[in-house]
Amino acid sequence: MKKLYLLSLLLLIVIGCKKEAPKTKPVTVKKTVPAIILTDERTVEIDTGAIGRYKSETLKQFYLASENKTVWGNLKKRTYVLSQFEKAEALGLEPEDYKFSQLKKFEQRISSLSDTDLATYDILLTYNFEKYLNHLYKGKLDPKKLYGNWDLEEKTFDVNTVLVKAFNRNKLDSIVENIQPKAETYKELLKSLEIIKDFPDDKDIPSIEGVVKLNLKDTSNALIAIKKRLLFWKDMSGKDSLTQIYDQKTFEAVKRFQERHGLEPDGVIGAGTIKALNYSKEHRRQQIIVNLERWRWFSTEFAENYFIINIANYSLNVVENKDTTLVRNIAVGTNKRKTPVLTSKLRTVVFNPTWTVPPTILKEDVVPAMKRNRNYLAKKNITIYDSSGNIVEPSAWNENKPNRYRYVQSPGYNNSLGLMKIMFPNHYSVYLHDTNHRNIFGRNNRSLSSGCVRVENPLELAQHILDDEGTWPQDRIDTIIASKKTTSVKITKNYALYQWYWTAWSKKNQLLFRADIYDLDADLYSKLRD
Missing domain, CATH: 2.40.440.10 (L,D-transpeptidase catalytic domain-like)
Structure with missing residues (x-):
């Protein structure tokens, strides 16, 4: 009887404790990074202090998955990453944002690197490749920190999981394409960067000044520079005598130019048309680059x-x-x-x-x-x-x-x-x-x-x-x-x-531009290159 009493008392105490015990908060489980499969090539231990200097949680987790050993021993994998940095400009990015020159020097003397230098090179490759992938997926800059009236859904990206899976499957070459926007307009914009690169230098074409309005058959000294611009952008084809007369051929070319720039295609050369004509090749290239950045901010x-x-x-x-x-x-x-x-x-x-x-x-x-x-x-x-x-x-x-x-x-x-x-x-x-x-x-x-x-x-x-x-x-x-x-x-x-x-943007290999009505392009380009 005494034993039964003691057992009942014990149960009451346990139940009572459960009622009074504070509710436990749900534990947030960190997403584990898949283990990195190392090759048989040269690997060295990495000092965790060297990783910690970058103050990057993703970098720390990446190397935990390799037990803090170097991972880029495979020449083919290193070459791929370096080639991506080298041609970053084709995607509107800047190679030196990813320490390309420094990495290239490490690669050139890879066989003679000390263990410490090899570890430094490995960390630099990982850190900059992850930065590169993040920039391609969600942009280099955060629009919410730049503008008070931009409210876009935040894009999250588990860069380690994506990178390690591709690393282990020897499919690094598929990452860059897969994480970029899928929209056809984005792909055409990338192509427009190639198109504008093939245009010649336009520094010798003077700015168009002193024009208020020109109509068909008008005469003006400014028409020589206008015709040079139209020929440069291929809105006017063939050779032209570059006279000061606003002839029919130039009139049709102006209408094509206006249509490409979202202007009323009426052939009248006014302030809007002059402003668009005065944009240089370099200015238009920068405009394409900032629009690529914006695309990466938007929904995938x-x-x-x-x-x-x-x-x-x-x-x-x-x-x-x-x-x-x-x-x-x-x-x-x-x-x-x-x-x-x-x-x-x-x-x-x-x-x-x-x-x-x-x-x-x-x-x-x-x-x-x-x-x-x-x-x-x-x-x-x-x-x-x-x-x-x-x-x-x-x-x-x-x-x-x-x-x-x-x-x-x-x-x-x-x-x-x-x-x-x-x-x-x-x-x-x-x-x-x-x-x-x-x-x-x-x-x-x-x-x-x-x-x-x-x-x-x-x-x-x-x-x-x-x-x-x-x-x-x-x-x-x-x-x-x-x-x-x-x-x-x-x-x-x-x-x-x-x-x-x-x-x-572009369409059927034709460059299309619109007026930057909120004056955002130049400032954004400047910040991208800071």
Whole structure:
């Protein structure tokens, strides 16, 4: 009986301890690196202090997988890595970012290296090859550290696992191709780097100056330099007498040049065309390189269905099952109020939206206008509300405390958002929408908005994405619009949104460029070469 009592008491104590014991936190298990298969060639022990000097956790884990022994004893493997660094420029990278010259010197005296030097060489090869692979997969720089309005999904890359598996299978040559973006546009951009390399030196072609506008049959001294530029970029072929006359042949060449640069192909040589003509070969090469870097920041794989917006090209493409089903002209934010670069998912179509004046527009546009004319908002069908939701008459509006109020524009054809907006999660309170300035889409420069993206013919776009099952015919949308009631409709089909920024690409071996409307290219190139 006494034994039974003691056993019961012991059980109670155990149960009681379990109840009182603190909850244990889940242990984060580090991903183990596959063991490295070493060759029979010369290997030496590596001092862990030499590895620690690089302050790289991935480097430390890599050498733990080889029991802190050198791994690059195989000549073929070393040669492959060195060859990648040597031709890094073909991918828009800089060989010396990966210590190519230093590594090459080590390789040239590989047979006479001391154990210490061999270990140093081995660590340098690994460290720089991992850096190279990371740069190819997700870019050299982090856009979130460069820009306050770039919000892209973070790309994670288990460089050790990828490298070791390829190392063990003797398939190092497949890594570089496999980790780069798969998009055809990226591949064509790489090809454009080859194309521009083959162009001759253009330092002897003078800048075009003193031109306001030139039309067909005009005469100008500047036409000689213009023709030289057109011949250089192969928009004009054959020999030319280089006269000062704007003839038909030059006119056609100018139109081809304008089309390649996203300009109105009207043959009129104005400020935009002159600016594009004055770009040098080296400037265009740098532009290609920064766009390759941007591609590496973006998603590696595209969703099945998506909207892709190129801010610099003022274009929106709807892609479904790898087929472009709709193309739209768009307007984007000004340089002062840039459209953010982001990745998201489409959620809702709102018909007959109201528009609440955002803080920036309130401060910079509305308040100054109201101070000049108290009827400014009334003319725009905008109602002022106080913090309790009561309507405030313009005459009672306190111009010294404008942030106390909410300013809401009623739905309608002349609403600032037009007749429709498409919502998606983001940190910038931006969306796609119609506009009450529908004539802007005929303009060449459409950097006009306050950050949101304005879309041409948006109701057709709404009908396209909502009518997945034939339940949203156009007359249903027309009925909603006619009601002037704000109506939100969930988008049932999954669409990703890629709102990105490119100023260079190529198509069918033809170089294509766009104006760098946010002045990002030169600064990015400078940082890439720091």
